[in-house]
Amino acid sequence: MKRKAMSIVLAASLCAGMMAGNSVVCSAAADEEVTLIVLAGQSTTDAGIEDMIDEALAEQYPNITLEWECVDWGNDFQPKMQQYLQSGLPDIMIGKAQDVATYAPQGVLGEIDATYLDRGLDAARENVTVDGKTYGMVYNALYQGVYYNKTMFKDNGWEVPKTLDELQAIIDDCKAKDITPFASHMVDTWSIGNVTMQFCMNDVFNKTPDWGDQFRDGKVSFSDSEDMQNAYNYNKLIFDNTYGDTFSTEQTDCDAKMVLGEAAMKVSGSWSIQNFLDIDENFDFGIFPFPNQTGDSKLIFEPNITVMTSAETEHQDAVNAFLDVLTGNKELAVEILDYTKTASMLKDVTPTFDNPSQEDIDKYAADNMIVDVTLGNNQLVWGGFQEENAKDIAAWLQGQETFEECLKASDGRVDASSAN
Amino acid sequence: MKRQKTSGMEKKLVRQYLILVLPGMIIFTIGLIVPLFLSFRYSLTSWDGMSSEKIFIGLENYVKLFKDSEFRDAWWFTIKFTIGNTIIQNVLALLFAVALDSGIRAQKLYRTAFFVPCLISAVVVGFIWLKMFSNVLPALNDFLGTNFNFLLFGKAETVLGGLLIANNWQWVGYWMLIYLAGLQSVPSELYEAAKVDGANAIHRFFNVTIPMLAPAITICVVGITTGSLKVYDLLVASTKGGPGRASTSVIYKTYTTAINGRQYGYGSAMTVTLVLALLLVAVIQVKGLRKKEVQA
Numbered sequence: 001m002k003r004k005a006m007s008i009v010l011a012a013s014l015c016a017g018m019m020a021g022n023s024v025v026c027s028a029a030a031d032e033e034v035t036l037i038v039l040a041g042q043s044t045t046d047a048g049i050e051d052m053i054d055e056a057l058a059e060q061y062p063n064i065t066l067e068w069e070c071v072d073w074g075n076d077f078q079p080k081m082q083q084y085l086q087s088g089l090p091d092i093m094i095g096k097a098q099d100v101a102t103y104a105p106q107g108v109l110g111e112i113d114a115t116y117l118d119r120g121l122d123a124a125r126e127n128v129t130v131d132g133k134t135y136g137m138v139y140n141a142l143y144q145g146v147y148y149n150k151t152m153f154k155d156n157g158w159e160v161p162k163t164l165d166e167l168q169a170i171i172d173d174c175k176a177k178d179i180t181p182f183a184s185h186m187v188d189t190w191s192i193g194n195v196t197m198q199f200c201m202n203d204v205f206n207k208t209p210d211w212g213d214q215f216r217d218g219k220v221s222f223s224d225s226e227d228m229q230n231a232y233n234y235n236k237l238i239f240d241n242t243y244g245d246t247f248s249t250e251q252t253d254c255d256a257k258m259v260l261g262e263a264a265m266k267v268s269g270s271w272s273i274q275n276f277l278d279i280d281e282n283f284d285f286g287i288f289p290f291p292n293q294t295g296d297s298k299l300i301f302e303p304n305i306t307v308m309t310s311a312e313t314e315h316q317d318a319v320n321a322f323l324d325v326l327t328g329n330k331e332l333a334v335e336i337l338d339y340t341k342t343a344s345m346l347k348d349v350t351p352t353f354d355n356p357s358q359e360d361i362d363k364y365a366a367d368n369m370i371v372d373v374t375l376g377n378n379q380l381v382w383g384g385f386q387e388e389n390a391k392d393i394a395a396w397l398q399g400q401e402t403f404e405e406c407l408k409a410s411d412g413r414v415d416a417s418s419a420n
Numbered sequence: 421m422k423r424q425k426t427s428g429m430e431k432k433l434v435r436q437y438l439i440l441v442l443p444g445m446i447i448f449t450i451g452l453i454v455p456l457f458l459s460f461r462y463s464l465t466s467w468d469g470m471s472s473e474k475i476f477i478g479l480e481n482y483v484k485l486f487k488d489s490e491f492r493d494a495w496w497f498t499i500k501f502t503i504g505n506t507i508i509q510n511v512l513a514l515l516f517a518v519a520l521d522s523g524i525r526a527q528k529l530y531r532t533a534f535f536v537p538c539l540i541s542a543v544v545v546g547f548i549w550l551k552m553f554s555n556v557l558p559a560l561n562d563f564l565g566t567n568f569n570f571l572l573f574g575k576a577e578t579v580l581g582g583l584l585i586a587n588n589w590q591w592v593g594y595w596m597l598i599y600l601a602g603l604q605s606v607p608s609e610l611y612e613a614a615k616v617d618g619a620n621a622i623h624r625f626f627n628v629t630i631p632m633l634a635p636a637i638t639i640c641v642v643g644i645t646t647g648s649l650k651v652y653d654l655l656v657a658s659t660k661g662g663p664g665r666a667s668t669s670v671i672y673k674t675y676t677t678a679i680n681g682r683q684y685g686y687g688s689a690m691t692v693t694l695v696l697a698l699l700l701v702a703v704i705q706v707k708g709l710r711k712k713e714v715q716a
Contacts, residue, residue, distance in 0.1 A: 075656075075680075078679065078680055078682075079675075079679040079680065081470075082469045082470055082679055082682075082684075085469075085470050106470055106471065186663070187554075187573070187574065187662070187663070188660075189660060189662055245554075245558075245571050245574055246574075247571075247573075247574035247575065247662075247663045248553065248554045248571040248573060248574030249554065250550075250554065253554070253555070383680045383681065383682065384676075384677075384680050384681030384682050384683070385681075387680065388676075388681065391661070391662065391664050391665050392664065392665075394662055394663050394664040395576070395663070395664025395665060395666070396664075398575065398576050398663050398664055398666070399576075400576050400664050400666065401664070416681050416682065416683065419682075
């Protein structure tokens with residue numbers, strides 16, 4: 001009996017010792033120096049936020065260091081991901097919401113803990129959730145539509161157009177007054193691809209949300225779809241009513257022309273705000289959705305910075321600490337939002353920068369006239385499809401291809417239209 | 421007995437050579453030969469570059485290649501770019517070299533000025549000329565009150581011309597130095613003898629200088645041709661293959677197809693055809709030009 005009691009005591013003390021040891025290991029792990037690899041696919045507005053995150057992380061978790069690899073999202077994020085898919089993903093990847101649909105089905109992304117997801121807006125979750133599991137933490141959002149010079153609109157008595165006829169009336173008046181209706185920078189093919197998706201959202205996907213699936217099933221095509229052709233044709237409307245040197249004009253120059261009053265409107269997104277306000281902090285501008293055939297177009301909303309994590313990371317605690325800083329540090333969030341001039345996707349976080357177009361955004365939001373572009377980007381992916389179509393649109397605008405050839409080229413690319 | 425000793429010595433030497441060559445061979449094999457074979461293997465699959473599945477589809481990618489008008493256009497652009505570069509760069513480099521070899525003043529200054537652009541990365545060169553054509557030169561138009569079309573990158577018809585200017589600006593100085601070195605190694609007695617024979621400057625150039633420069637011409641022609649066939653970084657930084665696809669080279673097309681377009685197998689087939697074309701061009705040029713060297 002004595003021996004039995006002794007063995008129980010010994011076993012208990014052994015267990016206790018092990019538990020104590022474990023807790024020591026755990027606390028040691030928390031203090032252990034960890035370096036996380038971060039692949040950041042950045043938009044033009046995002047470059048520089050890595051320093052802000054580094055600083056905030058160093059304050060809260062000094063044992064964690066981030067090793068950043070910042071690349072241009074449009075050109076280099078997918079190639080880098082493709083490379084890492086062969087050699088092992090970085091601990092953290094920062095891309096866009098649409099990337100989740102591309103990489104989550106490969107089984108390489110880690111599920112984001114609800115603790116951090118709950119700090120974000122619910123609206124952001126739907127398009128980063130695959131089979132009931134959320135693989136992306138959406139941090140901020142961009143709005144896309146037609147930016148307009150408020151002063152110019154007021155001086156000329158123009159109202160925000162809701163229909164294409166109203167838009168055409170403004171274009172005609174601009175021309176009569178020797179004002180360039182649209183600022184554009186078609187030298188950047190991404191810009192053509194971006195505005196085309198804006199047009200598609202309001203003329204195609206708002207009516208037929210599964211247009212991409214139907215396209216792959218052979219039920220619809222670019223050559224036969226009047227809606228899709230309308231969307232493509234709006235590019236011609238812009239091209240015919242913009243500067244002659246649009247294929248030689250870069251974004252910064254284009255935004256400068258807009259601010260200097262050389263054009264009345266610009267189909268763009270929040271990424272232009274940074275330039276607008278850098279050039280003239282008093283520039284007064286608004287935003288409206290590019291009108292569609294039915295006069296019910298919605299303002300486009302794009303979840304932008306989206307954090308994804310590797311399913312195979314060896315430093316999950318450190319990764320969670322990173323997510324904790326990003327979602328829990330409101331001061332950092334405001335700093336990033338003010339810098340990028342973007343909207344918050346975190347609860348109770350509002351940027352403090354003066355955004356003249358916010359009034360318009362609030363109005364469309366109140367009228368439920370905002371639509372998430374991730375739907376379109378998931379239906380017809382950017383890499384290999386939208387960006388290639390944009391090249392054909394450019395060739396068509398330059399007279400190198402006919403409109404029919406341009407549509408046919410998009411049809412021929414059907415295999416590349418889906419990420420999976 | 422003596423023979424045996426010699427052959428033992430030879431074996432030892434061969435072994436030493438092999439040991440010396442081995443590190444290079446290993447690096448070359450791992451870095452070039454193995455990827456080349458892997459690329460051929462992938463070209464027979466429909467692999468997307470992401471999934472673990474690499475489905476074998478035989479020669480389907482190669483059949484598709486011949487029907488792909490975008491790939492044909494990319495080749496056509498690359499060929500025009502290569503021919504333009506080979507002619508312009510060789511002619512200009514040779515002329516500049518002859519001019520510098522003629523004993524003009526401030527020769528070193530000119531040599532340095534011509535050579536500096538080739539020290540800059542092609543990406544930077546792309547940005548420089550993008551800005552030149554879009555901002556700097558049009559501003560010059562405004563300043564001078566002229567109306568020259570400097571927006572060469574903005575139109576499909578003029579983009580090739582713009583790229584040739586950018587590429588030649590960068591590389592003429594480099595090839596010029598090779599020609600200059602060749603010129604300086606031509607014995608002056610040959611010119612003197614030609615002069616005595618009554619040859620004028622033009623005759624001396626075509627009958628003495630050019631034949632004596634044959635080895636340098638081989639180096640320059642092969643170097644410029646293969647370099648132009650592989651053009652990529654200049655395009656990325658300047659035109660991004662546009663407007664439309666007007667300046668899309670074979671490498672650019674291969675990259676966007678394989679990586680952005682997630683068609684790794686198809687992109688690999690493009691790579692294989694490019695490697696074969698490069699080999700063919702290099703072999704033809706080296707053989708043809710070497711013959712001339714022997715005659716010289």
